[in-house]
Amino acid sequence: MSKKTYTGGCHCGNVRYEADIDLSQGTGKCNCSICSKVGRHGAIIKPDAFRLLSGEESLSNYQFNSKTGHHLFCKTCGIHAFGRGDLPGILDEYVSINLNCLDDAEADVKAAPIKHFNGRDNDWS
Ligand SMILES: [Zn+2]
Known part of the structure; x- marks a missing residue:
């Protein structure tokens, strides 16, 4: 597999x-309070690999704790399709893609390695 453009x-x-x-x-699953409730299976990419085609005005921004992550969701249907954040020195600016929200990516996502993060304990190793 290599880099592909998904919608x-x-x-x-x-x-x-x-x-x-x-x-x-690699892709990630995490047991932290928000990922476990959303059921998120994600991948982290750089902002220049992401293009929002529509819906900026439909997004609501949910933040908690350290307020590092912007947990964006659609005001109409409530789906967390992606998020944004900035962790200087660790990830820097990033976009977090919810792989469950990609079109026609099921086979690729199933074949991808998954890393399970212990985000509940703030352990990102
Ligand atoms: Zn929606």
């Missing part, structure tokens, strides 16, 4: 994006 978005279709992702570089 994705929320359920109602207001939020649409394109993202260049190399799924062979």
